[in-house]
Amino acid sequence: MAEVRLSGVSKFYGAAQALHDISLEVPDGAFVVFVGPSGCGKSTLLRAIAGLEEISAGAISIGGRDVSRLAPSERGVAMVFQSYALYPHMTVRENIDFGMKINGVAPAERTARIAEAVRVLQLKDHLDRKPGQLSGGQRQRVAIGRAIVKQPQVFLFDEPLSNLDAKLRVQMRVELEALHRQLNATMIYVTHDQVEAMTMADQIVVLNAGRIEQVGAPLELYHAPRTLFVAGFLGAPSMNFLAVVAEGKAIRYAGAALPLPAPAARAGLTLGVRPEHMGAVAPGAG
Numbered sequence: 001m002a003e004v005r006l007s008g009v010s011k012f013y014g015a016a017q018a019l020h021d022i023s024l025e026v027p028d029g030a031f032v033v034f035v036g037p038s039g040c041g042k043s044t045l046l047r048a049i050a051g052l053e054e055i056s057a058g059a060i061s062i063g064g065r066d067v068s069r070l071a072p073s074e075r076g077v078a079m080v081f082q083s084y085a086l087y088p089h090m091t092v093r094e095n096i097d098f099g100m101k102i103n104g105v106a107p108a109e110r111t112a113r114i115a116e117a118v119r120v121l122q123l124k125d126h127l128d129r130k131p132g133q134l135s136g137g138q139r140q141r142v143a144i145g146r147a148i149v150k151q152p153q154v155f156l157f158d159e160p161l162s163n164l165d166a167k168l169r170v171q172m173r174v175e176l177e178a179l180h181r182q183l184n185a186t187m188i189y190v191t192h193d194q195v196e197a198m199t200m201a202d203q204i205v206v207l208n209a210g211r212i213e214q215v216g217a218p219l220e221l222y223h224a225p226r227t228l229f230v231a232g233f234l235g236a237p238s239m240n241f242l243a244v245v246a247e248g249k250a251i252r253y254a255g256a257a258l259p260l261p262a263p264a265a266r267a268g269l270t271l272g273v274r275p276e277h278m279g280a281v282a283p284g285a286g
Contacts, residue, residue: 001186002063002076002153003028004049009058011044011210018044020210022058026154026188026203031180034190035197036207037233042190043158045207049188050079050156063153078147079156082163084139086131092118093127096145113149120182121145121175137168144179157189161196169193173200194234198222206230231272240278242271 004026011019019041026032034042047053049060051072059068067075086095096117100110118124121141131139140160147155157176161169177200180187191197197204198218206213206221206229214221214230225231231239242253246269250257253271 001029001184004154004186004188005061006045006049007059007061009045009048009060010056011041011048011053012056018210019048019055022210022212024205024212024215026186029184029186031177031187031189031200031202032205033197033201033203034188034205034207035192035194035233036213038192039209040207041210042192042207044210046079046156046158046188046190049075049154050077051075052079076153077156078150078152078154079158080140080143080147080160082159084131084143084163086139086142088131091128091130092123092134092142092145095131095142096149099146100149110149113151114145117145117148120148120179135168136164137172140164140172141175144176148183153186155183155185155187157187159190159192161191161193169196176200194236198234206233208233225272228270228272235274237275240273240275242273244269244271 004024006022006024009019009022010017022045034045036042044053048055049062051067051070051074055068059066061067062076072079087098090098093114096114097110100113105113118127121144123138123141123145126134126138126142131142134142143160160176161172164172173196176189179185189196189200201218203215204218204221205215208229214226216224221230222234225234228241232241244251244253246252246260249260251260251269251271258271
């Protein structure tokens, strides 16, 4: 597997800028999730890494190799899309095999790769079925199988669970985490679902309006957000924001005083309170 490094990546569509000077390092073997609201640039960034979008500025390297101007097939990546994109007239075996066959992989090697993929994904009993005979979760596993047999340096997932029902999404999250452990693979995963991000990621990248707001471990972002956007985006119900005034080493609000770690004497501060940190008290208890 390989690390992924982005250096000053920008993307323009005419006069509109979709990505703003993005720099990021994805460690070798990490499971990194891009998360943010619709239109934040997360899928555009993933497609830029895959080579499906040409970047306007900056550089992208995979495994220490500059791939900024290489075709998708030359980058050493495999991508799993939101839509399964399976050939309906082909069996599971044929769908998994198709890309290797087109690329001239030897038959014996193809057979070995398919056997390993179906073992990992528990698809052995479905090899002769067609996509129409499979559940949504099984079809998604076939799509992942096609990525596995490519033996990429990096796996890219673009909202792969969005078409599944809630129960199946939970099951597939567990399966993807297990797959990551088995393959020890570098994986970059795009989602708008913060539950997926918080439960699956080694590292989360929060994007907003084409910019990175914060990068860190899930609990780090939850407990120590650096911006109001990150604080409000992560968590359900979302964080409560209160306008407060600092006086010396305390914040004053509604007659209460909360200590500050350092002296401050200014207005315009915002106090963020998570719902789980609030509770009812008896009248007059403060």
